[in-house]
Amino acid sequence: MAETRPPHRPGNQGAKPGERFPNDRERANRARAAAEALFAPKSPDPEAAAATRAPAPVRREAIGAAAPKPSARHEFSALQLARIRGWMKYGMTVAQVAEVCGVPIAEIERALRQS
Secondary structure (H helix, E strand, C coil): CCCCCCCCCCCCCCCCCCCCCHHHHHHHHHHHHHHHHCCCCCCCCCCHHHHHCCCCCCCHHHHHHCCCCCCCCCCCCHHHHHHHHHHHCCCHHHHHHHHHCCCCCHHHHHHHHCC
């Protein structure tokens, strides 16, 4: 009588009785090591590390001088007013709209009252 055996599978040469795939643990360990290497922190670049250690000093005069002074009055076009109304309809506050437009809150309120 002929014996019935399962077909030969590659990589199944050293299987012990009851062990299906002898290399599963080894493959898992290799995959884990590869993933850890992929997400491991990179070695620091000496130039980048030097740049982050000593930040440039901040000069208060330069910051104050660079801020643009708001104009006395800002005129909004009809398209801008429609956009502002849409923003406010969907939940933006007047302060948020003023910040986006770069104008004082009073200018937004004035433009909405006049339209």
